[in-house]
Structures are given as structure tokens and as C-alpha cells.
Amino acid sequence: MSERDIILKSEGIYKSYRMGVTRVKVLKGLDLAVERGEFAAIVGASGSGKSTLLHILGALDKPDKGIVQFEGRDLGRQSGRELNRFRNKMVGFVFQFYHLLDELSVLENIFLPAMASRSILGWFGCRKWAKSRAGELLEQLGLAERAGHKPYQLSGGERQRVAIARALMNEPRLLLADEPTGNLDSATGNGILDVFEKLNTAGQTIVMVTHDERIAARAGRIITLADGRIKTGRVGLAPPNRPTAE
Amino acid sequence: MSETNGQQPITDNKVDQKLVGIRGWLIFPSIALVVGPTGEMFLVLFSLWALGTMMNSNYVTYTTLEVIAVGIEGVIRIAILFYAFVAGLRFFKKSRNAPQTVIRLIVVSLVVRALLFILSAVLFESVDIPTLVIGLVVPGIVSPIWILYFRVSKRVKATFVNQEDIFGLPYKVVLPIRYLLRRPITYFAVLAVALCVFIVVIVMTVMTGLVDDFKQKNHDFVGDCVVGSESLVGFAYYEDFVKELEGAESVEAVSEVIKGYALLSPRGRDVNRGVEIMGIDPVRHSRATGFASTLYYRKDDVSRAFEPSYDPNLPGCVLGIDIPLQRDANSHYSYQASPSRVGFALTFFPLTARGALAGAGAGLVNTKTFYYSDLSQSGLARVDSSLVYLPFNEAQLLCGMAGPVKRVNAVHIKFKPTVGLKAGCDAAAALWNRFKEQKAGENQAYLLDTVAVQSWKSHRRMLIAAMEKEQTMMTVMFGFVGIVTVFIVLVVFYMLISHKSKDIGVLRSIGASTADIIGLFCGFAFLVGLIGSLIGLSGGWLFLLRINRLEDWLFEHFGYQVWDRTMFAIGDIPSQVSPRVLAVIVFSAIAACLLGALVPSWQAIRLKPVETLQVNQL
Numbered sequence: 001m002s003e004r005d006i007i008l009k010s011e012g013i014y015k016s017y018r019m020g021v022t023r024v025k026v027l028k029g030l031d032l033a034v035e036r037g038e039f040a041a042i043v044g045a046s047g048s049g050k051s052t053l054l055h056i057l058g059a060l061d062k063p064d065k066g067i068v069q070f071e072g073r074d075l076g077r078q079s080g081r082e083l084n085r086f087r088n089k090m091v092g093f094v095f096q097f098y099h100l101l102d103e104l105s106v107l108e109n110i111f112l113p114a115m116a117s118r119s120i121l122g123w124f125g126c127r128k129w130a131k132s133r134a135g136e137l138l139e140q141l142g143l144a145e146r147a148g149h150k151p152y153q154l155s156g157g158e159r160q161r162v163a164i165a166r167a168l169m170n171e172p173r174l175l176l177a178d179e180p181t182g183n184l185d186s187a188t189g190n191g192i193l194d195v196f197e198k199l200n201t202a203g204q205t206i207v208m209v210t211h212d213e214r215i216a217a218r219a220g221r222i223i224t225l226a227d228g229r230i231k232t233g234r235v236g237l238a239p240p241n242r243p244t245a246e
Numbered sequence: 247m248s249e250t251n252g253q254q255p256i257t258d259n260k261v262d263q264k265l266v267g268i269r270g271w272l273i274f275p276s277i278a279l280v281v282g283p284t285g286e287m288f289l290v291l292f293s294l295w296a297l298g299t300m301m302n303s304n305y306v307t308y309t310t311l312e313v314i315a316v317g318i319e320g321v322i323r324i325a326i327l328f329y330a331f332v333a334g335l336r337f338f339k340k341s342r343n344a345p346q347t348v349i350r351l352i353v354v355s356l357v358v359r360a361l362l363f364i365l366s367a368v369l370f371e372s373v374d375i376p377t378l379v380i381g382l383v384v385p386g387i388v389s390p391i392w393i394l395y396f397r398v399s400k401r402v403k404a405t406f407v408n409q410e411d412i413f414g415l416p417y418k419v420v421l422p423i424r425y426l427l428r429r430p431i432t433y434f435a436v437l438a439v440a441l442c443v444f445i446v447v448i449v450m451t452v453m454t455g456l457v458d459d460f461k462q463k464n465h466d467f468v469g470d471c472v473v474g475s476e477s478l479v480g481f482a483y484y485e486d487f488v489k490e491l492e493g494a495e496s497v498e499a500v501s502e503v504i505k506g507y508a509l510l511s512p513r514g515r516d517v518n519r520g521v522e523i524m525g526i527d528p529v530r531h532s533r534a535t536g537f538a539s540t541l542y543y544r545k546d547d548v549s550r551a552f553e554p555s556y557d558p559n560l561p562g563c564v565l566g567i568d569i570p571l572q573r574d575a576n577s578h579y580s581y582q583a584s585p586s587r588v589g590f591a592l593t594f595f596p597l598t599a600r601g602a603l604a605g606a607g608a609g610l611v612n613t614k615t616f617y618y619s620d621l622s623q624s625g626l627a628r629v630d631s632s633l634v635y636l637p638f639n640e641a642q643l644l645c646g647m648a649g650p651v652k653r654v655n656a657v658h659i660k661f662k663p664t665v666g667l668k669a670g671c672d673a674a675a676a677l678w679n680r681f682k683e684q685k686a687g688e689n690q691a692y693l694l695d696t697v698a699v700q701s702w703k704s705h706r707r708m709l710i711a712a713m714e715k716e717q718t719m720m721t722v723m724f725g726f727v728g729i730v731t732v733f734i735v736l737v738v739f740y741m742l743i744s745h746k747s748k749d750i751g752v753l754r755s756i757g758a759s760t761a762d763i764i765g766l767f768c769g770f771a772f773l774v775g776l777i778g779s780l781i782g783l784s785g786g787w788l789f790l791l792r793i794n795r796l797e798d799w800l801f802e803h804f805g806y807q808v809w810d811r812t813m814f815a816i817g818d819i820p821s822q823v824s825p826r827v828l829a830v831i832v833f834s835a836i837a838a839c840l841l842g843a844l845v846p847s848w849q850a851i852r853l854k855p856v857e858t859l860q861v862n863q864l
Contacts, residue, residue: 052856060755061856081759088757095859099752103424104417113756115417123416148342166756 007174007205008034008057013066015052026052027063028228034174034207039200041216042209044225050209051178053225057207058091058176059083070174088117092167096179098159100151106162107147110134113169130169137165141195157188164195168204175199177208181215193218265404268340272401275348275392279334286327290320318784319365322358329354337406344406345396352389359385368791418762421749422770425742432774435738435839439778440785442731443835446724447786448793450827455820457717461703461710463625466536468702469501471671473678474656475696478506479601482651482690487681491657496665496673499533501526504641505655506594510569510634513589513615521569522633523592525641528552528564534660537635542567542621543585552637554619556587562619563590564635568627570618581621588618592634596646599653599690604646612644625817626709651690667701675699728838735774735842739767743846750850751858760851767847768840775839779832790821 015027026049034040044050055061056068059075068075070090078086087093092113100109114130115123123130138144141161151159160180167175177196181189193215200206200220208219216222224231268276333351336344363382396402426432475481484502491500504525511518528551532538538548541564543555552562570588571579593613596604616636624630639648647653661670682694703710743750750763789796797819800806808819 055856058755060859061854084757084759086757087755093755099748099755099859101417101421101749101752103421103428108417108420112417112753116753116756116758116762118416120416120418 005035006033007036007038007071008032008207009067009069010053010057010063011067011069013053013056013068014064015049015056015061016064026228027056027066029066030225030229032057032223032230034205036173037200037203037205039196039206039220040208040223041219041221042207042223042225043211043213043216046211048225049228050211050225054176054178054207054209058093058174059086060093085117088113089170090172091174091176092170092172094160094163094167094175094177094180096182098151098156098163098183100159100162100166102151104150105147106143106149106151106154107134107138109151109162110137110165110169112166117170133169133171134165137168141165155188156184157191160184160188160192161195164192164199168199173205175204175206177206179210180208181210181212189215265401267405268338270401271395271399272405275396276337279330279337279348283327283330283334286323286330290323290327319362322362326351326355326358340406340408342406342408345402349393349396352393356385356389365788368788417753418765418769421766422773425746425770426773426777429742429745431738431741432770435735435774436778436781438731438734438738439775439835439839440782442727442838443779443782443831444786444789445727446831447783447823447828448789449720449724450831451786451790451823452793452820453717453720454824454827455822457713459625459820460713464706464710465702466539467624467626467629468705469499469535469658470661470667471659471674471699471701472656472705473659473674473697473699474503474505474705475693475698477601477693477696478645478655479597479599479693479696480504480647480653480655481693481697482599482653483681483685483688483694484654484657485652486685487678488657490677490681491659491674494673494677496661496670497659498662499530499660501531501534501658502638502654503531503656503658504636504638504645504647506641506645508595508634508644509593511591511593513591518591518593520632521592523594523636523641523645524633525636525638525645527638528635531658534658536624537622540622540624542581542623544620551620551635554587554617555584557617560617561614561637561640563592563616564620564622565590565618566630566633567621567623568631569634571621579623585618585620589615590618590634591615592636592644594644594646596644598646599649599651599693612646614640614644616640628709653690653693667703671699671701728834731835732838732842735771735839736845738774739771739843739846740849742770743767743850747850747853747858750853751855754855755859763851764847767843767850771839771843772836775836776832778839779835782835783828783832787823790823793821794818 010030010032013027013030013032014025016023016025018024030049030053032053042050042053052061056063059068059078062076070086075083075086101112104112111130111134114126114133118126134147135144138147141164143158143161143165146154146158146162151162154162160183164175164180175196180196181192184192196206196208197218206219208216210216213222222232329347329351333344333347335341336347341347359382363378426436473487488500488502491497504523506523506525508521508523509518510521526537528537528548532548538545541548541551544551544553550558551564554560554562567579571581573579591613592615596612598604616634622630622633622635636644642648642652642654659670659674661667665673678697678699682691682697685691685694753763753766797808
């Protein structure tokens with residue numbers, strides 16, 4: 001794996017939380033590298049630090065110690081403004097509980113990342129592009145008929161697809177998914193995994209966290225997290241996807 | 247992709263194609279959505295024209311309230327026109343949101359019609375039955391039928407299926423509006439602001455009205471400027487000074503005044519009371535002050551103010567209204583058609599230029615009988631209850647000021663309208679100083695040292711300051727009411743942000759900055775402040791329109807008065823809304839809301855996205 005192919009790299013990540021009087025060490029010097037175009041699944045027991053790792057990789061949280069590099073840039077050295085931009089442009093998050101804004105329609109939820117990075121006037125300037133991009137995503141994810149609906153009017157699978165569409169709105173280079181099927185029945189969950197596979201086939205780098213080995217098996221690489229470190233790395237079912245680096 | 251717990255797709259492919267299209271009963275709303283906005287547009291233009299005419303009218307004076315009412319009507323009509331335009335656009339694009347939009351338009355139009363009708367009835371105090379029937383009753387019957395049609399009709403369901411093409415205001419605008427509309431707790435914040443504004447508008451309007459009225463009455467009583475002495479002896483050489491004043495560019499009118507005290511006793515009775523006297527030339531004094539407008543009988547011919555109508559040859563006096571008459575509980579006086587023949591013996595204590603009683607060795611005091619010729623109602627309690635106006639020459643003589651070197655107590659000045667108060671007073675003071683220097687070698691020049699040049703505000707400061715102090719105290723007290731509002735908004739926002747921590751986490755995860763989050767909640771606070779203050783303002787304004795009637799009703803039924811009119815010289819409760827005061831109140835209400843939102847917003851941006859997105863936070 002050449003340095004050029006690596007999109008995300010973490011070295012010596014430590015993270016602990018205070019729980020009452022004790023300090024729980026979650027990550028203990030974790031090293032990880034994700035290649036461009038890879039579909040990696042991080043598995044581990046409940047409380048093993050999977051979600052914490054994902055949040056650190058996506059700059060939603062900071063490690064106590066260690067380095068996270070995205071495309072060679074150290075996230076720990078980025079300013080707050082640069083981190084906002086990183087979260088807005090470079091990564092897309094998909095959460096277990098969808099985390100859609102109830103007050104907004106499906107379409108407005110999908111627009112959110114495009115809106116967040118622009119001023120009010122800037123947003124009016126880019127609406128044409130946003131409309132076309134959102135239309136593409138709605139079509140691609142089978143949500144064309146649901147654009148005007150509110151999240152509470154959708155099924156779980158539809159909500160998760162909206163969350164995926166939102167995550168993809170700004171065409172991020174990395175998609176981070178935290179138990180994306182954890183709140184869905186197996187058939188609907190498989191539907192979501194199908195979407196991930198299609199996206200990965202189209203070149204999208206995906207890092208997914210799950211506690212379910214069967215779901216992880218759908219990824220190209222399975223990373224097992226135990227005792228705060230990467231225990232093993234295995235090849236999953238998904239065909240390796242190596243698009244030319246951008 | 248299979249769905250096990252999904253809903254059926256919205257589009258039903260088995261729709262009867264005969265029902266699709268703007269046909270059948272839908273023809274009527276389609277016509278209404280073209281004709282209605284067009285008509286509304288004319289009404290908007292008419293409102294704007296009416297507003298312009300009212301503001302520029304030279305013939306009819308419209309009250310600020312009437313102008314504001316027409317302005318509000320114009321704004322409401324513009325808002326409805328805009329919404330009707332959106333409804334029409336959605337309707338003809340067969341958008342799936344069209345039925346809901348049309349229903350909302352119907353409801354909003356009906357509510358606005360009702361409100362405008364009430365407003366018109368309140369303002370112009372009349373109800374036009376045909377307008378009521380055509381404008382309100384008929385739409386009130388027809389509207390529910392159309393609402394029902396747009397809810398249940400198969401044609402409506404089959405026709406309006408298109409995806410909304412108009413989209414997206416930015417979330418920074420949309421989210422605050424949706425939070426406001428969909429969180430019932432925010433209604434309490436709006437209500438708190440509305441109540442606070444309602445109270446403050448009423449109190450400030452009444453208080454400001456009372457203070458302004460009091461100031462105006464004092465201004466009318468005194469004129470613009472007073473050159474005078476506090477000493478009862480007065481000052482000499484005033485005639486030369488008056489000539490100089492009359493030649494000055496800034497001066498419009500001058501009135502020399504004798505001021506003193508006397509004992510007043512109705513003829514034939516042994517009782518007496520102490521009164522203040524003012525010797526004036528009624529015509530000159532009316533030019534310099536508002537004296538003429540205070541008279542009851544000779545208002546239109548002030549030169550005859552001291553001529554008793556029953557015998558013009560008798561020496562007349564103008565009495566402060568509370569000397570001969572008493573107010574009833576409604577602040578009304580029982581006037582006679584003409585003054586009755588009543589004589590008053592006035593006993594003066596004439597003073598020499600050195601301040602000794604003139605003719606004290608002979609035990610002389612001056613007593614003369616004057617006859618009641620008119621009443622003066624200045625609206626100033628002390629003046630109306632103790633002041634007697636006398637002819638200038640008589641007063642000067644009786645007060646011992648008509649010697650070889652004549653004296654007066656004060657010269658009242660009115661400046662030309664183009665001259666500012668300060669500039670006028672400065673000019674008068676400069677003139678007085680020059681005059682004093684010229685007279686420095688004269689016999690009674692020492693009297694000139696006691697003279698001060700004062701604006702009407704300074705001259706009456708003892709009285710005005712008390713009222714202004716009371717107004718300041720009220721403002722401070724209601725400032726505390728405003729602080730309570732800040733806390734209510736703070737609590738509401740605290741609760742809202744606690745509920746919306748997930749949204750904050752989501753927004754941070756997609757790259758929203760802390761400034762964006764603060765902006766979001768400040769936008770929300772702005773909306774709460776704006777809507778709350780508009781509601782409070784409207785309520786307060788409507789209340790003020792009827793405040794005097796309400797007080798009359800309370801007095802009639804429960805004997806309650808805000809101010810006991812037998813004690814206070816107040817007619818109606820002031821209800822003239824000042825646009826400046828309104829602007830300050832709205833601005834303060836919005837500022838209070840922003841302040842209340844600041845702490846919870848700060849708390850919001852300190853939340854760590856990971857914490858808010860955890861499962862146990864949901």
C-alpha cells in the first residue's frame with residue numbers, strides 16, 4: 001500500500017473517558033490506515049471503542065494522544081474553521097439513529113451540508129447545483145417520491161437512505177458509518193449495505209462500524225478492534241476497489 | 247431494495263385519469279387564484295395611495311393611529327398577496343403542496359378579514375352591515391366548504407401530485423421558523439414578550455403622555471423664556487429692555503408681568519384666602535404665552551378678558567378655574583352661560599424698591615374690588631386653584647410698582663418658530679447682560695442683579711423635574727419587567743436547546759460553525775421578540791384606543807378611577823401612541839430576547855457533537 005493510496009491514517013491513538021472516579025481507557029495506541037476506494041468495516045464488542053474511533057477519524061472528537069492524518073494532513077493541527085470545512089467537505093457521517101432534523105423535509109435534510117458551508121446569499125447562488133445534486137441522490141437512493149416528506153413520515157430504511165444522501169451531498173471523499181444497520185431489520189439493513197456496496201463500487205471510500213460480523217463481512221476489509229487496539233485485519237466479501245487516486 | 251417497515255409509495259398508479267387536471271369544481275379556485283391576487287394588488291396600491299395621501303394631507307389632520315392602521319393594513323395585504331401568489335404558483339404547477347397552501351390561504355384570508363373588520367369598527371366606530379355580510383359572513387360560510395373540498399376531493403388528490411419545484415430557504419432561516427411553529431413551549435416565550443410589551447406600551451404611553459402634557463401646559467403658561475426676579479420687589483427700567491427685546495430678530499412677542507400675593511375675599515363676606523396675582527396685558531400676554539386658550543368666556547376676544555360681561559365698566563379679574571368652581575368626579579365643571587356678578591376684594595401689600603412695605607408708617611395697604619370676568623383653566627393644579635389675573639396697570643399700582651421708576655417682576659418672551667429654545671435664550675441673556683451694563687449707573691440698578699434669564703424648562707424645573715423623576719422611576723420599574731422577560735426567554739431557550747442538542751450535534755457533524763449555531767438561535771430569538779412585540783404592540787394599541795371608555799365604564803359600574811379627578815387636574819388619560827416610544831419598545835423587546843438567548847446559545851456551542859449524538863442522549 002503506497003502512501004499515495006492512503007486516504008486516512010491514524011497512529012498511536014489513545015482515548016480515555018472519566019466514569020465517576022475511574023478513568024476508562026478505550027483506545028490504547030491504535031494504528032489504522034484506510035486506502036482510497038476501500039470499504040472497511042470495524043468490528044468489535046460493545047464498548048470496545050468502535051464509535052469513539054470513528055468520531056476521532058471524522059474529527060468529531062479529539063484523541064488524548066496520537067495522530068490522525070487525512071490525505072497526509074494532520075487533523076490535530078487544523079484550526080476550528082479548517083475542521084468545520086473538513087467535516088463539511090471531506091467526510092460524510094451516517095449514524096445508527098439517522099439523526100435527521102425533524103423540522104426539515106427530506107430534501108431540506110439532504111441540502112443541509114451544502115447550506116452549512118455557505119452564507120445565506122451564497123446558498124441562493126448555488127441552489128441550481130444543489131438541486132441537481134440532490135435530485136441525483138434522491139433518484140439514486142430511491143427517494144424521489146419522498147422529497148417533500150418529513151422524517152417521521154418515513155420508514156427506518158428510508159430515513160437511513162436520507163441520512164446517506166445527506167452524507168453524500170457535498171461529494172465527500174470519505175463516508176463514515178456508525179452502525180448504519182443497527183436500528184433496522186435484517187432485510188432493510190441489507191438494503192442499506194447494498195447501497196454502500198454500490199457507492200463503493202463507484203469509488204466511494206467507506207469506513208463502517210458494526211458489532212455484527214455478518215454485516216462486516218459485506219465490506220472489503222474487516223478490522224477487529226479489541227482491547228483498544230486493532231487485533232486483526234481480514235478480507236471481506238466485497239470485491240477490492242482501487243480507482244485511480246484523484 | 248426491499249422494505250419491511252416502509253410505507254407504500256405516495257404515487258398511486260391506479261388513479262382514474264378522468265379525475266386528473268384542473269377541471270370540474272377546481273375551475274372556481276383557479277379563477278379565484280387569478281382574480282383574487284389581481285384585486286388584492288389593487289387594494290395594496292390603494293392602501294399605499296391612501297397612506298401617502300394621509301401623510302401629505304394639508305386639509306385633514308389624521309391621527310398617528312389612523313396612519314399606522316392604514317400602514318398595518320397595507321403590510322398585511324402585501325403579505326397575503328405574496329402568499330396568494332405562492333398558492334397560485336403551486337396550484338397551477340399542480341404541486342402536491344397546493345391543497346394545503348390553498349387551505350391556509352383561505353383560513354388566513356378569513357382571519358385577516360375578521361381582524362381588519364374589527365379594527366375598522368374600533369377605529370371608525372361604525373359597522374357597515376352590507377360590508378359585514380359580503381366581506382365576512384359569506385366568506386365565513388363558503389370557506390369551510392372549500393376547505394373540506396380540498397381535503398377530501400378525489401380530483402384534488404389525483405391532480406396535485408407533482409413534486410415541489412420551489413425549494414429551500416437556507417436552514418438558518420427555515421429552522422428558526424420551524425422551531426417557533428412546532429414547539430409549543432416557544433408560544434409561551436412569545437406570550438411573555440407580548441404581555442411585557444403590552445404593559446410597557448400602555449404604561450409608557452400614559453406616562454409619557456402625562457409628562458408631555460404637563461410640560462406643554464407649563465410651556466403654554468410661561469412662554470419660551472422668562473426674564474425675571476424671584477424677589478417680590480421686581481426690577482426697574484423694564485420698558486427699555488422690552489423695547490430692545492421687541493427689536494431683536496429672534497423675538498416674536500413679549501409680555502411684562504406683575505407677580506405677587508394678595509388676600510381675596512368675596513364681597514359681603516368676612517372670609518378671605520391667600521392668592522397669587524398676575525398683572526398682565528391680556529393681548530400681549532396671549533401673544534407670548536397660551537393665556538388666551540385657557541380662558542372660558544373670552545377665548546376669542548382676549549382683549550376683553552377683564553371686562554365683566556354684565557358691566558364692562560367694572561374692573562374685571564380672571565380667576566383660576568378652581569377658585570370659584572369645583573370639579574366633579576368625571577373632571578367636569580359646571581359652567582354658567584356667562585359669569586355671574588360677583589365682586590372680590592383683593593388686598594395687596596405694596597413694597598418699595600428696597601423691599602419695605604410702601605406706606606408702612608401710615609399703616610397703608612391697598613385694597614380694591616375686582617369683578618369676576620372670566621375663568622382660566624391652564625390644567626396646572628396649583629395655578630388653577632390659586633392664581634388671579636388682573637389688568638397690568640391696576641396690579642402694578644396696587645403692588646407699589648407704579649412709582650416714578652416703574653417695576654415689573656418678569657418679562658415673558660416668545661421666540662420666532664425658526665429660533666431654537668437654547669439659541670433664543672442665549673440671545674435674550676446676551677441682550678440682558680448688555681442692558682444691565684448700560685444701566686449700571688442708575689439709581690435702582692441693584693435690582694437688576696436679582697434677575698435671571700431662564701428657559702421655560704428651567705423656570706418650571708421644580709415642577710417638571712418631579713414628573714420626570716416619576717417617569718424615570720416607572721421606566722426603571724418596567725426595565726425590571728423587561729429583565730423578567732429576559733429570564734423567561736432564557737428558560738424557554740434553555741429547555742429548547744436541551745431538547746435540540748441532537749440537532750446541534752448533527753449540524754456540527756456536517757461542518758456548521760459555532761457562529762452558525764449562535765446565529766440559528768439568535769434568529770429564533772429575533773423571531774420570538776419580533777412576533778411577541780408585534781402582538782403586544784397591537785394589543786396595547788387597541789387597549790389604548792379604548793382606555794378612556796374603559797375607565798368610564800369602570801367608574802360607572804365599580805366607582806374606580808385610575809386618577810381621582812377631584813384631586814388630579816387630568817382630563818382624559820393620554821392615549822396618543824408615540825412612534826418613537828413604540829420603536830424603542832420593539833427594539834428593547836428584541837434586544838431582551840437576544841440577550842435571553844445568548845446564555846443558552848453559548849451553552850449550545852460548548853456541547854461536544856459526540857456527546858449530543860450518543861444513543862443515551864436521544
